[in-house]
Amino acid sequence: xxxxxxxxxxxxxxxxxxxxxxxxxxxxxxxxxxxxxxxxxxxxxxxxxxxxxxxxxxxxxxxxxxxxxxxxxxxxxxxxxxxxxxxxxxxxxxxxxxxxxxxxxxxxxxxxxxxxxxxxxxxxxxxxxxxxxxxxxxxxxxxxxxxxxxxxxxxxxxxxxxxxxxxxxxxxxxxxxxxxxxxxxxxxxxxxxxxxxxxxxxxxxxxxxxxxxxxxxxxxxxxxxxxxxxxxxxxxxxxxxxxxxxxxxxxxxxxxxxxxxxxxxxxxxxxxxxxxxxxxxxxxxxxxxxxxxxxxxxxxxxxxxxxxxxxxxxxxxxxxxxxxxxxxxxxxxxxxxxxxxxxxxxxxxxxxxxxxxxxxxxxxxxxxxxxxxxxxxxxxxxxxxxxxxxxxxxxxxxxxxxxxxxxxxxxxxxx
Amino acid sequence: xxxxxxxxxxxxxxxxxxxxxxxxxxxxxxxxxxxxxxxxxxxxxxxxxxxxxxxxxxxxxxxxxxxxxxxxxxxxxxxxxxxxxxxxxxxxxxxxxxxxxxxxxxxxxxxxxxxxxxxxxxxxxxxxxxxxxxxxxxxxxxxxxxxxxxxxxxxxxxxxxxxxxxxxxxxxxxxxxxxxxxxxxxxxxxxxxxxxxxxxxxxxxxxxxxxxxxxxxxxxxxxxxxxxxxxxxxxxxxxxxxxxxxxxxxxxxxxxxxxxxxxxxxxxxxxxxxxxxxxxxxxxxxxxxxxxxxxxxxxxxxxxxxxxxxxxxxxxxxxxxxxxxxxxxxxxxxxxxxxxxxxxxxxxxxxxxxxxxxxxxxxxxxxxxxxxxxxxxxxxxxxxxxxxxxxxxxxxxxxxxxxxxxxxxxxxxxx
Numbered sequence: 001x002x003x004x005x006x007x008x009x010x011x012x013x014x015x016x017x018x019x020x021x022x023x024x025x026x027x028x029x030x031x032x033x034x035x036x037x038x039x040x041x042x043x044x045x046x047x048x049x050x051x052x053x054x055x056x057x058x059x060x061x062x063x064x065x066x067x068x069x070x071x072x073x074x075x076x077x078x079x080x081x082x083x084x085x086x087x088x089x090x091x092x093x094x095x096x097x098x099x100x101x102x103x104x105x106x107x108x109x110x111x112x113x114x115x116x117x118x119x120x121x122x123x124x125x126x127x128x129x130x131x132x133x134x135x136x137x138x139x140x141x142x143x144x145x146x147x148x149x150x151x152x153x154x155x156x157x158x159x160x161x162x163x164x165x166x167x168x169x170x171x172x173x174x175x176x177x178x179x180x181x182x183x184x185x186x187x188x189x190x191x192x193x194x195x196x197x198x199x200x201x202x203x204x205x206x207x208x209x210x211x212x213x214x215x216x217x218x219x220x221x222x223x224x225x226x227x228x229x230x231x232x233x234x235x236x237x238x239x240x241x242x243x244x245x246x247x248x249x250x251x252x253x254x255x256x257x258x259x260x261x262x263x264x265x266x267x268x269x270x271x272x273x274x275x276x277x278x279x280x281x282x283x284x285x286x287x288x289x290x291x292x293x294x295x296x297x298x299x300x301x302x303x304x305x306x307x308x309x310x311x312x313x314x315x316x317x318x319x320x321x322x323x324x325x326x327x328x329x330x331x332x333x334x335x336x337x338x339x340x341x342x343x344x345x346x347x348x349x350x351x352x353x354x355x356x357x358x359x360x361x362x363x364x365x366x367x368x369x370x371x372x373x374x375x376x377x378x379x380x381x382x383x384x385x386x387x388x389x390x391x392x393x394x395x396x397x398x399x400x401x402x403x404x405x406x407x408x409x410x411x412x413x414x415x
Numbered sequence: 416x417x418x419x420x421x422x423x424x425x426x427x428x429x430x431x432x433x434x435x436x437x438x439x440x441x442x443x444x445x446x447x448x449x450x451x452x453x454x455x456x457x458x459x460x461x462x463x464x465x466x467x468x469x470x471x472x473x474x475x476x477x478x479x480x481x482x483x484x485x486x487x488x489x490x491x492x493x494x495x496x497x498x499x500x501x502x503x504x505x506x507x508x509x510x511x512x513x514x515x516x517x518x519x520x521x522x523x524x525x526x527x528x529x530x531x532x533x534x535x536x537x538x539x540x541x542x543x544x545x546x547x548x549x550x551x552x553x554x555x556x557x558x559x560x561x562x563x564x565x566x567x568x569x570x571x572x573x574x575x576x577x578x579x580x581x582x583x584x585x586x587x588x589x590x591x592x593x594x595x596x597x598x599x600x601x602x603x604x605x606x607x608x609x610x611x612x613x614x615x616x617x618x619x620x621x622x623x624x625x626x627x628x629x630x631x632x633x634x635x636x637x638x639x640x641x642x643x644x645x646x647x648x649x650x651x652x653x654x655x656x657x658x659x660x661x662x663x664x665x666x667x668x669x670x671x672x673x674x675x676x677x678x679x680x681x682x683x684x685x686x687x688x689x690x691x692x693x694x695x696x697x698x699x700x701x702x703x704x705x706x707x708x709x710x711x712x713x714x715x716x717x718x719x720x721x722x723x724x725x726x727x728x729x730x731x732x733x734x735x736x737x738x739x740x741x742x743x744x745x746x747x748x749x750x751x752x753x754x755x756x757x758x759x760x761x762x763x764x765x766x767x768x769x770x771x772x773x774x775x776x777x778x779x780x781x782x783x784x785x786x787x788x789x790x791x792x793x794x795x796x797x798x799x800x801x802x803x804x805x806x807x808x809x810x811x812x813x814x815x816x817x818x819x820x821x822x823x824x825x826x827x828x829x830x
Contacts, residue, residue: 007441008443009681011680013673016450017450018449018451018669019450019669020449020465021447021580021676022445022447023447023448023676023680023683024443024445025683026441026442026443026444027442027683028439028441029441029442030439031437032435032436032438033435033436033437035432035433035435036431036433037433046432050431103522110588110594114588114589114591114594119775119776120688120775121688122775143596143597144595145594145773146583146585146596146598146685147597165436173525176529178561179525179559181558182561182597183562191433258428258434261436262426264438265425265438265439266424266440269442269562273535357534358535358560360534360535360536
């Protein structure tokens with residue numbers, strides 16, 4: 001832990017034309033990410049003691065908001081677990097997908113909190129579901145009485161490695177992806193790989209997109225591991241049915257999360273808008289919202305990465321051989337290389353303009369340099385985008401795995 | 416400025432059953448409260464340079480959200496000021512009162528921000544209006560892209576001394592007063608007393624209630640000043656038409672704000688729920704929402720203070736002579752002592768229960784000790800509340816100023 005950086009706090013008064021006050025204060029934030037398989041096996045005490053900041057014991061009450069699909073599969077185990085430990089849990093099922101990630105869903109969680117009569121500080125809401133659900137519940141909790149603690153239990157791979165470990169909450173507003181939200185870390189996130197056994201392969205791929213992102217910008221080792229074991233680990237749904245698969249699954253998840261947290265921790269509130277974890281997130285918000293509900297989040301992200309890999313190839317920062325490896329891994333992970341929205345040059349220009357607005361007047365575009373490294377650029381032009389899209393289309397059509405570009409779009413492997 | 420308190424930041428990884436990460440980070444917050452009369456007189460440069468963090472100059476764009484009543488009175492001056500300084504200002508008028516302080520109003524501000532295409536960090540929204548308006552705009556800004564800066568220009572007394580100087584934003588949700596909100600200070604608040612010249616006396620009184628609160632818990636000197644000059648300063652609407660009135664008005668506002676900021680600064684995110692500035696805010700949220708739209712916020716607060724003064728009298732912490740002075744000042748400031756909802760013992764009990772929920776399981780009730788001091792109690796009983804209400808009713812009926820209790824309720828002086 002670093003510490004000792006100079007912070008200032010206090011109240012200062014000066015007089016100019018009248019009194020002028022300056023208020024300075026410092027907020028310490030701390031949160032935990034705890035791995036534990038089989039969270040709802042009655043003998044597992046991780047949820048009771050795993051987060052020392054909010055212990056849970058007999059007689060305590062908890063509001064549990066669970067994705068309705070997860071409820072159908074695991075709701076009985078969840079209820080039985082809390083009953084076994086004499087925790088008075090009220091379980092509320094919520095529909096949560098990108099199309100309903102709007103204020104109305106937040107309002108439903110607020111209604112549940114009101115109905116439960118939740119205590120302000122000592123009864124964290126427990127959110128069980130994918131990234132959309134944990135984003136919605138985290139947003140509601142962060143607003144309720146200006147901040148009620150919450151706990152995340154991601155049940156999807158993208159929730160495990162991405163949405164579940166950061167501090168961002170939020171919902172879409174009209175076509176604005178996560179336009180409204182807060183920075184509000186869950187007190188703790190509990191990572192339980194065993195949920196992935198029931199996840200369809202398309203959603204496994206969806207999470208692998210964010211893992212691939214971390215590899216492409218930060219770690220050639222992780223990329224190489226995805227290249228050699230990614231497809232097998234995907235087919236195994238990270239369940240570790242052989243010792244080798246277990247080791248690969250553990251390493252892929254832990255490395256991806258560790259790299260992500262290394263990037264997030266020094267910049268938790270995005271005081272710097274040059275964020276390499278925004279790789280794949282320059283064009284994808286517009287692509288995703290435009291194509292909704294056709295593309296999952298990770299699919300939109302990987303299309304953005306394919307496009308910017310092509311762009312980096314044109315710039316000479318990524319060799320054609322490296323790009324071919326990247327495209328091959330994307331395919332092997334069951335992810336799309338292309339979507340026809342890339343044929344619309346205006347859409348890409350608009351996406352870039354919107355990103356500039358989001359990044360305070362500059363592009364601050366993370367671009368890959370080789371595999372595992374990156375730099376930031378501010379000089380991407382509409383013409384360059386069109387050229388990159390044209391190059392990518394060729395690459396995508398040349399794929400031995402894809403009968404046609406259309407097939408890559410409409411039927412991600414394993415959906 | 417104090418500094419040097421130990422904060423920790425960094426990423427720590429341990430291994431239990433699987434990897435466990437702890438993320439620690441520290442956020443530095445700073446905001447300014449700047450007094451300047453006649454903000455929109457063309458020669459006044461406070462808005463351009465008064466906040467060094469966000470200078471404003473020719474060619475800059477600003478979204479201005481203004482209360483529709485304020486727009487009718489001052490909109491032309493506001494537009495002329497920005498035009499004079501070559502600032503491209505888009506002025507959006509919004510209805511803002513307690514009955515519409517709901518999510519829909521936030522949504523309208525978000526629409527305006529979308530329409531304006533606001534930049535994420537460099538184009539603070541300027542909010543001009545009372546506390547309700549600045550709470551709504553501050554809430555919207557704090558959520559937009561997870562935090563867009565904003566600037567407050569309060570136009571009411573309660574906005575100047577209370578809503579405008581703290582860090583809380585929010586809206587009501589159903590009957591829950593400010594049930595949803597954020598801690599998000601305005602980059603700067605500009606205090607301009609001259610707006611008060613057009614404020615009706617009932618709203619002057621509304622602000623005086625929060626000033627009286629600070630006096631009762633923190634400063635006998637401020638109380639004495641309110642006792643001797645409050646009524647005259649009120650009638651003068653804080654405009655300082657004589658030198659003596661100007662001095663009293665300046666002192667009352669500056670002292671009240673300074674005491675408030677002294678209390679807020681060390682506890683900006685309410686990590687301690689024992690807040691003396693919550694005096695008058697134990698029963699008033701329920702009273703206010705129950706009586707909506709009959710009572711203004713300050714009126715509900717002052718009724719709560721009258722009730723708890725009676726309660727402190729019964730406990731022997733406030734003498735009858737001191738209570739009589741308090742009641743006399745309340746009347747002299749044009750504020751009500753009583754509302755018939757106090758006759759409903761269940762309402763008071765519910766309000767206390769709701770407060771306990773809000774204060775994490777304990778009453779943490781600030782009660783006056785004499786005049787200008789306070790302590791916290793956790794043992795108020797329903798019977799005691801009924802006795803205090805009965806005592807207050809007698810006091811209110813004995814008032815030489817009030818023909819009847821009803822008159823105090825339905826017609827605040829100067830409305």
